[in-house]
Amino acid sequence: MTALGDLIGIDDRTVLVLGRELDFAHDQPDVGNALVHRAGDTLVLVDTGVTTAFRAALRTAADRVGPWSRVLVLTTHGHPDHVGNNDLADELADELGVPAEHYVPARDLDQMRDPDSYWARSFERIAWAAPLPAPALAARVVSLFTPMRPFAATTRTYEERPLELIRTGSHRFTGWTFADGAVRVLRSQGHCAGHVIVHLRDCGVLHLSDEGNGACGAMYDADQLKIQTVLGAVAGLFEEGEAAILTDGHTFALRRGAEAVSHLDGLLEQATALQEAALGLTGGGGPIVPSAFAARYAQAMTELGVGGANPNPVFTAMMALNALGELGLRPEPAAEADAPWSRPALHRPHSTDPHRPGDSGAESGAAPGETV
Known part of the structure; x- marks a missing residue:
């Protein structure tokens, strides 16, 4: 049985800090897992969760993986269960008098500034299933995530840095590297518009964050193709030995090697099975x-x-x-x-040109002047 803030040691410089599940009925926000890692002299926090208890666990993990003389906080995406303690970048840096950096996806800035509007937009599409009107439900959900400090004095967007082509085994990604290439931020953008995943090269950890949250993305800005594409690419990294340990935002465990590949294949199989089922439910026309x-x-x-x-x-x-x-x-x-x-109606374009679709000769398969 796991609890909020439990630490799972991966090696002497890498710790997975466990979050918890959502319990809306009891006013309990979910908290995304976070990674704390030391790359050389740089302390790397991948997401910061939310709640003061989780913040304390992050600080404990930071002490465990030390010593370090720089702070780097990487936000995988802008959902509130991943960003509430982002100002910890400032706090840790100020205490030791060391430099700090914090990066967020540019496409998630709007929801980080105004989470109520983001969630209302998602909920208003399913008013018939929501227990409250969309604005009220959004405000109710967002209010669970306190304290909420998604920005630090050092916050910048990833996109302010030059985009890099990152080669890992036979795979190619675009994104950004830090700590002399030991930390790789790879664009994925499936779970929501700005989502990234993080590869810690030296310990072999690939943090999927919320790209693995089931077979189908829920948010209005989710992209199912990107979710499935990144799952397949990550499986390839494990098959080639370029990654060794899979972590994510809401599974309270480590998956290694073949187990990680099996898990990722299972998510893809679920996605195809669910799409087939959905197709069957819409087959009447x-x-x-x-x-x-x-x-x-x-x-x-x-x-x-x-x-x-x-x-x-x-x-x-x-x-x-x-x-x-x-x-x-x-x-x-x-x-x-x-x-x-x-389904949108399919209209054949109207044309009087006998050489273009729409005239009788083209529809019959005959060239001008021919009969069939």
């Missing part, structure tokens, strides 16, 4: 009512044994809408959140 589809989609998830971080009806409904979008359906113009979705 008529408009799809989101609330009815979401109920059947949730049943399919149960039957397939597909889960993810923080499973609940609200997040499942958000996943269901993303699944409809991935299948090519779009909401019909209407004011109601539960308005039907359907």
Whole structure:
């Protein structure tokens, strides 16, 4: 049984600090796992979670992996369960009089500045599944994550640095390197718009953060193709021995070698099985009512044994809408959140040019002047 702030030692300079699950009914925010690592003389924090208890655990881990004379805080994405203690970069640096840096994804800046609007935008799409109106539910959720200090005096965006081509084995990524290449920040952008993953070269840890939160992303800015692409690329790193230990934002364990590959393959298999199930639920050809589809989609998830971080009806409904979008359906113009979705009509372009699709000769397969 794990508890918030438990430390899992990976080696003498790397510690995984464990978060916890969301318990909305008891006003308990979820907390994303964080990594604390020393690369040479640099203390590296990958995410900072939230709550004062987690902050204390980060400080304990920082003492354990010392000594260090620089501080580098890397934010994987802007969700509140990962950014609440980001000002720890300043605190640690000021106490020892050492330089500090903190980097965040540029595409997540808006949600970090105004999390209420970000979450309201996600919740308003599934008003029929939400226990409160979207603005009220967003404010209620965000209020759980305290204290919230997502910015430090040294905060900059990754994108202010020159983008690098990072070669790891046979794989190619774009991103940024730190500590003479020992810390690699790789762009992924699947779980949300700005998401990155982090590879700690010397200890072989690949931190997936929230890209592995189940078979289908839930947020409105999730990209299913990017999620699946990064899962496959990371599996390749483990198969080639370029990474040795897989960690993520919400699984309270380490996965090594073949176990990591099996886990990643399992997520991809779940994604394909869930897409097949969703396709079967939309196969009638008529408009799809989101609330009815979401109920059947949730049943399919149960039957397939597909889960993810923080499973609940609200997040499942958000996943269901993303699944409809991935299948090519779009909401019909209407004011109601539960308005039907359907596939856009396919219209053949009108043309009087006999050489272009749309004229009778082209449709029959005959060239001008020919008969078939």
